[in-house]
Amino acid sequence: MSLIAVGTHHKTGTHWMADVFRSFARSGSFSFLNLSNKKSEDSRLLLEDKLKTRNTRLIVFHNHSVFPNIVYLRGFKGIHLIRDPRDILISAVRYQETTDATWVKKRRADLGGKSVQQVLRDCDTMEAKLMFEMSYVGKDNLERMSRFERGDVFKDVKYEFLVSDCDLVVTKRIAAHFGFGPRDTELFLDAMMENSLFGRVRKEDKRHIKDGSASQFVDVYTQKCYDLFGKLGFCEYLDKLGYSGKGEPSFSIHEAVGK
Numbered sequence: 001m002s003l004i005a006v007g008t009h010h011k012t013g014t015h016w017m018a019d020v021f022r023s024f025a026r027s028g029s030f031s032f033l034n035l036s037n038k039k040s041e042d043s044r045l046l047l048e049d050k051l052k053t054r055n056t057r058l059i060v061f062h063n064h065s066v067f068p069n070i071v072y073l074r075g076f077k078g079i080h081l082i083r084d085p086r087d088i089l090i091s092a093v094r095y096q097e098t099t100d101a102t103w104v105k106k107r108r109a110d111l112g113g114k115s116v117q118q119v120l121r122d123c124d125t126m127e128a129k130l131m132f133e134m135s136y137v138g139k140d141n142l143e144r145m146s147r148f149e150r151g152d153v154f155k156d157v158k159y160e161f162l163v164s165d166c167d168l169v170v171t172k173r174i175a176a177h178f179g180f181g182p183r184d185t186e187l188f189l190d191a192m193m194e195n196s197l198f199g200r201v202r203k204e205d206k207r208h209i210k211d212g213s214a215s216q217f218v219d220v221y222t223q224k225c226y227d228l229f230g231k232l233g234f235c236e237y238l239d240k241l242g243y244s245g246k247g248e249p250s251f252s253i254h255e256a257v258g259k
Contacts, residue, residue, distance in 0.1 A: 002179075044069075
């Protein structure tokens with residue numbers, strides 16, 4: 001019986017990781033259960049129904065890392081995809097400016113009757129957009145990511161390592177965490193290479209691979225952005241998630257992976 005749970009918090013990783021694990025599920029005869037956007041009770045019932053199957057080989061995915069408590073009770077192994085909070089804020093701005101998501105377009109009293117999307121589009125600079133994101137929108141996602149309940153199930157996987165894992169070092173560690181045998185490991189590596197961001201461009205030109213690490217916020221953040229980031233207490237998220245340069249937390253899969 002193989003029970004796998006995969007969660008992410010940011011749009012950059014959502015479609016990519018869903019594609020990887022959906023492809024792997026097909027090739028390895030797993031069931032793939034996407035609980036994203038399902039109500040809590042519906043998620044629990046769907047999962048319970050799947051677990052009734054004898055010799056279950058199941059992958060459960062959620063794009064906001066919200067799983068029923070039952071996940072922690074039935075022998076699952078999971079990964080929790082995280083990203084540098086500073087880069088998540090940049091990604092969030094770009095997503096919210098263009099998405100058709102209802103909540104982004106909803107008018108808010110605290111924004112003078114404007115929507116989040118309207119305010120962002122009215123900002124003249126990226127500095128202004130980021131400062132708005134930090135002050136009004138971004139904290140909730142960072143809070144959920146840092147307070148995610150890992151239990152004995154989940155290991156954090158940093159997007160920055162995974163997005164540039166051309167030699168599949170991190171991918172092999174994930175396979176080992178899941179307890180895959182040789183055949184499933186081979187299929188998983190193939191699925192990662194075929195569906196990952198780096199795999200899609202590897203055959204063309206490795207120079208086009210964009211590492212999602214510090215390079216983005218270093219080029220984008222102004223001093224005012226750094227100051228507000230610190231003033232709002234966001235440095236706490238860097239510490240908890242292992243992005244402050246103080247070493248890897250014990251819940252990270254990267255403890256022995258070179259930086």
